[in-house]
Amino acid sequence: xxxxxxxxxxxxxxxxxxxxxxxxxxxxxxxxxxxxxxxxxxxxxxxxxxxxxxxxxxxxxxxxxxxxxxxxxxxxxxxxxxxxxxxxxxxxxxxxxxxxxxxxxxxxxxxxxxxxxxxxxxxxxxxxxxxxxxxxxxxxxxxxxxxxxxxxxxxxxxxxxxxxxxxxxxxxxxxxxxxxxxxxxxxxxxxxxxxxxxxxxxxxxxxxxxxxxxxxxxxxxxxxxxxxxxxxxxxxxxxxxxxxxxxxxxxxxxxxxxxxxxxxxxxxxxxxxxxxxxxxxxxxxxxxxxxxxxxxxxxxxxxxxxxxxxxxxxxxxxxxx
Numbered sequence: 001x002x003x004x005x006x007x008x009x010x011x012x013x014x015x016x017x018x019x020x021x022x023x024x025x026x027x028x029x030x031x032x033x034x035x036x037x038x039x040x041x042x043x044x045x046x047x048x049x050x051x052x053x054x055x056x057x058x059x060x061x062x063x064x065x066x067x068x069x070x071x072x073x074x075x076x077x078x079x080x081x082x083x084x085x086x087x088x089x090x091x092x093x094x095x096x097x098x099x100x101x102x103x104x105x106x107x108x109x110x111x112x113x114x115x116x117x118x119x120x121x122x123x124x125x126x127x128x129x130x131x132x133x134x135x136x137x138x139x140x141x142x143x144x145x146x147x148x149x150x151x152x153x154x155x156x157x158x159x160x161x162x163x164x165x166x167x168x169x170x171x172x173x174x175x176x177x178x179x180x181x182x183x184x185x186x187x188x189x190x191x192x193x194x195x196x197x198x199x200x201x202x203x204x205x206x207x208x209x210x211x212x213x214x215x216x217x218x219x220x221x222x223x224x225x226x227x228x229x230x231x232x233x234x235x236x237x238x239x240x241x242x243x244x245x246x247x248x249x250x251x252x253x254x255x256x257x258x259x260x261x262x263x264x265x266x267x268x269x270x271x272x273x274x275x276x277x278x279x280x281x282x283x284x285x286x287x288x289x290x291x292x293x294x295x296x297x298x299x300x301x302x303x304x305x306x307x308x309x310x311x312x313x314x315x316x317x318x319x320x321x
Contacts, residue, residue: 001025003109004300004318005063006050014050015304020297023063026105026113031090033072033116035080038128039294040068040107042307042316043136043165044244045099054102065107065318066100069122069131077122079131079279080107080114081272090115099136099269108300110320120276123283133289133315134278136269137165138173141217142278143270144239145174149215150263151237153178156213158231160184161220162194162202163313166241168290170217171197176287182209184224193313197290215239225249229256237263290314 001023008017026034046064049055055062066082084104085095100106100114122131144166151157151174159170162183174181175198183194183202191202203209205224212233218224221243228238230253257264270278281287292314295303303316 001110002297003063004065004297005061005108006055007061009050009052009055009057009060011051014047015301015308017050018064018301018304019061020300023061023109025111028113031116032113033119034111034113035068035070035072035078035119037068037107037110037112037320038070039132039317039319040065041132041137042303042318043067044242044307045136046101047304047308049101054099059103062101063105063107063109063112064101065109065112067132067135068107068112069128070112072119077124077128079120079122079275080112080135081118081120081275082135083269083272084115084118087117089117108297108318118272120272120279123279125283126279126288129291129294129317129319130282130289131279132317133165133291134282135275137315138169138289139270139275139278140241140267141166141169141173142281143274144217144241144267145170145177145179147270147274148239148265148267149217149237151179151215154180155215156180156182156211157215157217158182158184158209158213158228159194159199159217160205160224160228161244162199163187163190163310164219164244165315166219167217168197168314171199172287172290173281174198176281176285182213184227190313212236219243220245222246222249226251226253229253229262232260232262234260235262236260237265239265239267241267291317293317294319296320
């Protein structure tokens, strides 16, 4: 079957390790389900895998891709939950949780096999392309906002780095839930898009906000960390799920954190129950993932190049037909 896979690890030039070509079809195993992939979406996790983060060389070659929607062996339209091993379903009971492609072949292929527990029904209201955007970036944003940020309708939230998958999802989900969303971006066009999606206002990175916010959604890391902390009201919450600009800020802002009793919460992915809630939320409210571009699988390299350059707003989706 045709697939996009990591053939080599290259920490400096990750795309040099990406290859497109034929790979063996997955073999059936007890307690697992094989899904015909209709659509899959790119995440920064795929780039990190090519750098060897979370992916050991002895696992190569590894088909990339965490997220997918498709058709299962019984003809049902399904979405995949990409966290494997968190409950013991389909794997050893003591196996630590991992994201698909850290141990098991991924979704950038015509077929993928996952534990049957990880297969959820796709709402009829969502296309395959839309549903394929949800299991990583949108689920991460959902958990950050509604599980970890502690916000309620009417509260204010700053999203750093508008344009990325998680940041875009947070703006759309927050707006739909009655939150006052603010955003930052270095790019004027992305700031404009953020407002069109529902942000009250979008600012250049580091800009002083008109009022301190109740929570900050942080995925950028070192470049925006100080601004995130300074933008919070006393007792506010900073939720972080990534550090695309690095994980070592020059100013940790520790004095401000303890003096204002700020909460710093780490957030990773989300649970299967939260993905079910997210699917229902999208189906019921009309909220849809923001898709920047849809490409056929054989043009996956173009999608990786745009993701690496940050030249996108929303998700890049790969389709198999």
